[in-house]
Amino acid sequence: MTSAQSTKTRSPRFRQIVDCLRAPILEGALPAHAALPSERGVAREYNVSRMTARRALEAIEAEGLAYSEDRRGRFVSPQRLKYDVSKMISLAAVSQASGTKLEIEVIEAKEIKADAQLAKSLSVNMGEALYGYTRLFRSNGHAIFIETEWVVASQFPDLLNHDLRQSTTRLLEQNYNTYAHSGDILIRMRAVLADESKLLGLTPNHPGIELEQVICDDAGRPFCIGRQIWRGELAEFSARAIVNPQEPGRMKHSG
Amino acid sequence: MTSAQSTKTRSPRFRQIVDCLRAPILEGALPAHAALPSERGVAREYNVSRMTARRALEAIEAEGLAYSEDRRGRFVSPQRLKYDVSKMISLAAVSQASGTKLEIEVIEAKEIKADAQLAKSLSVNMGEALYGYTRLFRSNGHAIFIETEWVVASQFPDLLNHDLRQSTTRLLEQNYNTYAHSGDILIRMRAVLADESKLLGLTPNHPGIELEQVICDDAGRPFCIGRQIWRGELAEFSARAIVNPQEPGRMKHSG
DNA sequence: AGCATATTTTGGTATATACCAGATGGTTTT
DNA sequence: AAAACCATCTGGTATATACCAAAATATGCT
Numbered sequence: 001m002t003s004a005q006s007t008k009t010r011s012p013r014f015r016q017i018v019d020c021l022r023a024p025i026l027e028g029a030l031p032a033h034a035a036l037p038s039e040r041g042v043a044r045e046y047n048v049s050r051m052t053a054r055r056a057l058e059a060i061e062a063e064g065l066a067y068s069e070d071r072r073g074r075f076v077s078p079q080r081l082k083y084d085v086s087k088m089i090s091l092a093a094v095s096q097a098s099g100t101k102l103e104i105e106v107i108e109a110k111e112i113k114a115d116a117q118l119a120k121s122l123s124v125n126m127g128e129a130l131y132g133y134t135r136l137f138r139s140n141g142h143a144i145f146i147e148t149e150w151v152v153a154s155q156f157p158d159l160l161n162h163d164l165r166q167s168t169t170r171l172l173e174q175n176y177n178t179y180a181h182s183g184d185i186l187i188r189m190r191a192v193l194a195d196e197s198k199l200l201g202l203t204p205n206h207p208g209i210e211l212e213q214v215i216c217d218d219a220g221r222p223f224c225i226g227r228q229i230w231r232g233e234l235a236e237f238s239a240r241a242i243v244n245p246q247e248p249g250r251m252k253h254s255g
Numbered sequence: 256m257t258s259a260q261s262t263k264t265r266s267p268r269f270r271q272i273v274d275c276l277r278a279p280i281l282e283g284a285l286p287a288h289a290a291l292p293s294e295r296g297v298a299r300e301y302n303v304s305r306m307t308a309r310r311a312l313e314a315i316e317a318e319g320l321a322y323s324e325d326r327r328g329r330f331v332s333p334q335r336l337k338y339d340v341s342k343m344i345s346l347a348a349v350s351q352a353s354g355t356k357l358e359i360e361v362i363e364a365k366e367i368k369a370d371a372q373l374a375k376s377l378s379v380n381m382g383e384a385l386y387g388y389t390r391l392f393r394s395n396g397h398a399i400f401i402e403t404e405w406v407v408a409s410q411f412p413d414l415l416n417h418d419l420r421q422s423t424t425r426l427l428e429q430n431y432n433t434y435a436h437s438g439d440i441l442i443r444m445r446a447v448l449a450d451e452s453k454l455l456g457l458t459p460n461h462p463g464i465e466l467e468q469v470i471c472d473d474a475g476r477p478f479c480i481g482r483q484i485w486r487g488e489l490a491e492f493s494a495r496a497i498v499n500p501q502e503p504g505r506m507k508h509s510g
Numbered sequence: 511a512g513c514a515t516a517t518t519t520t521g522g523t524a525t526a527t528a529c530c531a532g533a534t535g536g537t538t539t540t
Numbered sequence: 541a542a543a544a545c546c547a548t549c550t551g552g553t554a555t556a557t558a559c560c561a562a563a564a565t566a567t568g569c570t
Contacts, residue, residue, distance in 0.1 A: 064445055188491040
């Protein structure tokens, strides 16, 4: 007979707790990175089992309002980082547009041989030597996304001896006279993989957004492939699309 | 003493099950919408508790490989639907580009008064009459995203009496001589809300991708605001970015 | 102060059990 | 053939309990 009258079709208990937890965050009563109550704390406070408390906190996470760190606690998410994909092609845009300084840590940098997919994207033969490097991007020490880029080694000799903790676009401009002109971009949602989670300080299966880009020079030749995986709750992409006005002949309807 | 020797730091049990469940899906052994084993089924088969089985299946969901329907089961996800945001601004692109026919169901259509945000985006005064309509998009009966659009009522008189189960862009072109020229697009990840879940046939908190767009005419005047919420595992957005080559003066570095 | 050592707290994993309500499918009745 | 009924299966919710290992904190010692 526990709470008999109201057990009709009311929202589940954990969802009510979610509402209580959400309110102070949305009201701004809690600053970014402030600690949320622990699972056991919520369980005590609302007199539910720990698993129910956990489900409530996980829902808050799913809404992007908080993130969890293993064996540390849950914390209020900072603001999203806006990335204008049509203004600039690399991270300089992110860093400038949002007024946020991005810290870059080089995770790995090595020479590899192009597999089928990379070879095709970069218009080179399979087995061609490529430079590949993986970097972790943070803002105020808070991990945001991981990026791996590949370029043709012969085109950018000695690239890996440069300081990779800067905008790649700029680096290639200043040292190799190669300018980014256009880029094809692909955005999709996927879960963060196990190895990526470790770098991002997340638990596996955290929802993320993958961004792939092929960067081309003035001649339309691709010279750089990039693949980013963002913490989903921190990503925000903007773009400006222009419907081709010079080419209305393609319209086919008879009206 | 249950499985003593191997309890060092190996991956958790549910993750091993995930690997087993994932394999046949990735190999294509299971067609789209094929049923996965039930939670109780997995629990029996792998000799784990139902909650552990559930966690494994939820992980498969998080990876976008399957979706669940309440009290029906879990099923293999179909292919993603590609949406080129830079080619065209409305759904005609989706429908054509992917070669998939989209079924459109009108959920709601009514006249409202512009709130502060809508008024600002559409460059009209607050309280101005708008037409707002919500449509559900499916492919082969499978819900993919919900879209709500708002237009200025006085600009498109009688709009709601037209058949809204078609491309809005086309409708406005043919009947009101208004052509989409450019659009600002915003993409971000967020959980699917409760009311949206019902329409999409999902459980709340399903990870989704929100796409907002402001569509402008040749004169740069905004005439339509659209907001879509996609099932995250089904969305894939592409874009072509072109770095402005006529305007290199903005570069500020001293090199 | 600086260091090493316990203790507590935390999220993650896992089991066992229980009930609910909608969906499903087979059976019976009309 | 259509409608009504019913047992079964399903995912969703919820509790109670237990252990692990890493992180944070407190404690004691030098």
